[in-house]
Amino acid sequence: MRAGSIFYFFREAFKSLSRNKLLSFATISTISVCILIIGIAVLITLNTGNFITQLESDVEIVAYMDKDLTSESVTDIGEQIKEIQGVKAINFVPRDDALKKLQKNIGGKEYDLKATLGKNPLPDTYEIKASNPHDVASIAGEVGKISGVYKVNYGKGFVEKLFNATRWIRIISLVFIALLVLGAIFLIATTIRLAIFARRKEIYLMKLIGSTDWFIRWPFIIEGILLGVLGAVVSIAILLAAYSSLLNNIETMSFLPLITSSSILRNFYLSLLAAGGVLGVLGTFISINRFLDV
Amino acid sequence: MLVQFYNVSKVYSNGVKALDDISLKIDKGEFIFLMGASGAGKSTLVKLLFREELPTRGQIFLASRSVVRMKRAEVPKLRRNVGIVFQDFKLLENKTVSENVAFAMEVVGANTRDIKQRVPEVIKMVSLQGKEDSFPGELSGGEQQRVGIARALVNRPVLLIADEPTGNLDFETSTGIMELLYDINRKGTTVIMATHARELVKVAHKRIITLEKGKIASDNADGESIA
Structure with a gap:
């Protein structure tokens, strides 16, 4: 042209x-x-x-540990979770912290939750974020297979x-x-x-x-x-x-x-x-x- | 041989049979009157020449190239070799005389220098010097047709087709236009003019092809003349 x-x-x-x-x-x-x-x-x-x-990104998996695990094996489980494909980040919540949080949320100053219950009933937990929230179900399944994991929760039903x-x-x-x-x-x-x-x-x-x-x-x-x-x-x-x-x-x-x-x-x-x-x-x-x- | 028609028929999609088995040959340099009543097929025959219409049957050659088998992309090239003059002039009202003539060169992609040189030449050829900057609305019918002829000539066509060029003009003005067309023909351009202006044709002593109901009723190419 x-x-x-x-x-x-x-x-x-x-x-x-x-x-x-x-x-x-x-x-x-x-x-x-x-x-x-x-x-x-x-x-x-x-x-x-x-x-x-x-x-969607608010969806997370919570893995509860068996209560009688040593802190080494809890750490080891954490490492295993990190290695699962699709896991973006994990956050360890020690049972004591969990109790403090619970105390703060439902308890009051007038009574001590720990004292009332006699002992800490809560397990150590891992909060797990998936890179793709759509993978939570399969990741939860993988996490559940690790020995020492007592229970896995990810809002089944609601998430789907x-x-x-x-x-x-x-x-x-x-x-x-x-x-x-x-x-x-x-x-x-x-x-x-x-x-x-x-x-x-x-x-x-x-x-x-x-x-x-x-x-x-x-x-x-x-x-x-x-x-x-x-x-x-x-x-x-x-x-x-x-x-x-x-x-x-x-x-x-x-x-x-x-x-x-x-x-x-x-x-x-x-x-x-x-x-x-x-x-x-x-x-x-x-x-x-x-x-x-x- | 410039134009060849072989057994050309044209039936329009509405069933009207405009041309029926037409065969004819036109030599380079001829001046031809195409006569016949309205609806005899003059316009159709003319439109086939620059491929505004395609024939239903038959072959048409222009300068040995098949107009019928030509690819769509080649049609512009064909049309640049054919100048067309219309009964209703078809000038662009918002352009001056010069611009109307230059338009024909612009739209085929000619360069500015050639346009500046060629346009005054053709304007002189059709005797419109001094009217270059007038608009079509300011010109008489005869002058407007001269602009139309200048536009048709500006790309140096081998064939000039005029479809009822004097149809909207009085006798005296028509005579002037005819003189111009004869002059163009003398300079070497083949001219085909469709008309039913008998009085212009009679005095011309040119080849006359008469169409009747889509067929060639007479052709004085061999010296025969019409009554």
Whole structure:
């Protein structure tokens, strides 16, 4: 492709933008509404995902030791647990600490739990975190096989239900976003088709003069990218303002763990910008082909 | 031989039979009138030449290349060798005379230097000097058609196809356009002109092919003439 042609494509794209102000405005509005809706959906999904991940990572395995083990064999069991594949971290809770914790939680100053019970009824325990929370069941099984482990607890039943629910939430939100994107493509293609329709005579003429399809397409595609990116910028500005004010107002409500990581948010906004460009190109591409069939 | 039609038929998807077993040959440098009533198949025949339509049956050759078997990607090349003049001019209203003519060079990717040199040449050829910066809306019908002819000529086609070029013009203006087309023909471009302006054709003493219901009713290539 010659440099002169590239210059021609850009010149034509900008000319067309300024000549069809109303249609350009309509296209930008359509794209920015689509991206805004998609952006909100993605933001909700990201935050839900964040929340789910946090819930899942709270899942842990508690292994209770036999009470008559020596401290060496307890340490040895700890080493064995660490070697199990998928174990991220273990935390040893000595029985005395466990009792103190219990005392603090349910006991009061007025009576001493240890004195009441006569002896410490609690075993030494290991709290085990899995690298992937979905592996807890199998890890728990492995831990249970180690001799000297009296009992393993990981919230059996509840964990399976939780993971089942989170899996469905993820699938449904992905399907929802995919549907939104499809809808956006068709809506944008329809709007762009109006703009191309206004210039169908020019396209017909170009075809009869001997223009190649790509020579005709390029200015429209550049125009599509520009409209898409402009539309995305508008929606990003709205999302940016809305989300940061949400963050500021919700700070006190710590039970809602909103995403604040600037790198995640920056990638999110950059993706929306790219999505605008891609939607603009796709819409143009879908719309223009029928006019090239001369 | 520039153009060859072998047993060409065209039936449109709605069942209308526009051309029925047409065979004809056109030499380089000829000037040909294509006559016939509306619906006789003139426009269809013309459209087959630059492949706006494909024939249902038969073969068409332009400069020994099959127009029918040509790949889609080769069609632009074919069309650059064919200049087309329309009855309704098909000028771009938002472009000046110069820009309309330059447009035909731009859209086939010509470079700026060639465009700057060639456009004034053709504008002079069609006698529109001084009107370069006018918009089509500011020109008379005859002048607009001259712009259309300049645009068709600017890429130096071997064949100029004019579909009812005088259809929207009065007799006197038409005569001027005819003089221009004869002049172009004298300089070596083959011209095919579809028309039903009998009074223009009669005085021309050129080859006349008459279509009737999709068939060739007469062709004075061998010296026969129409009544």
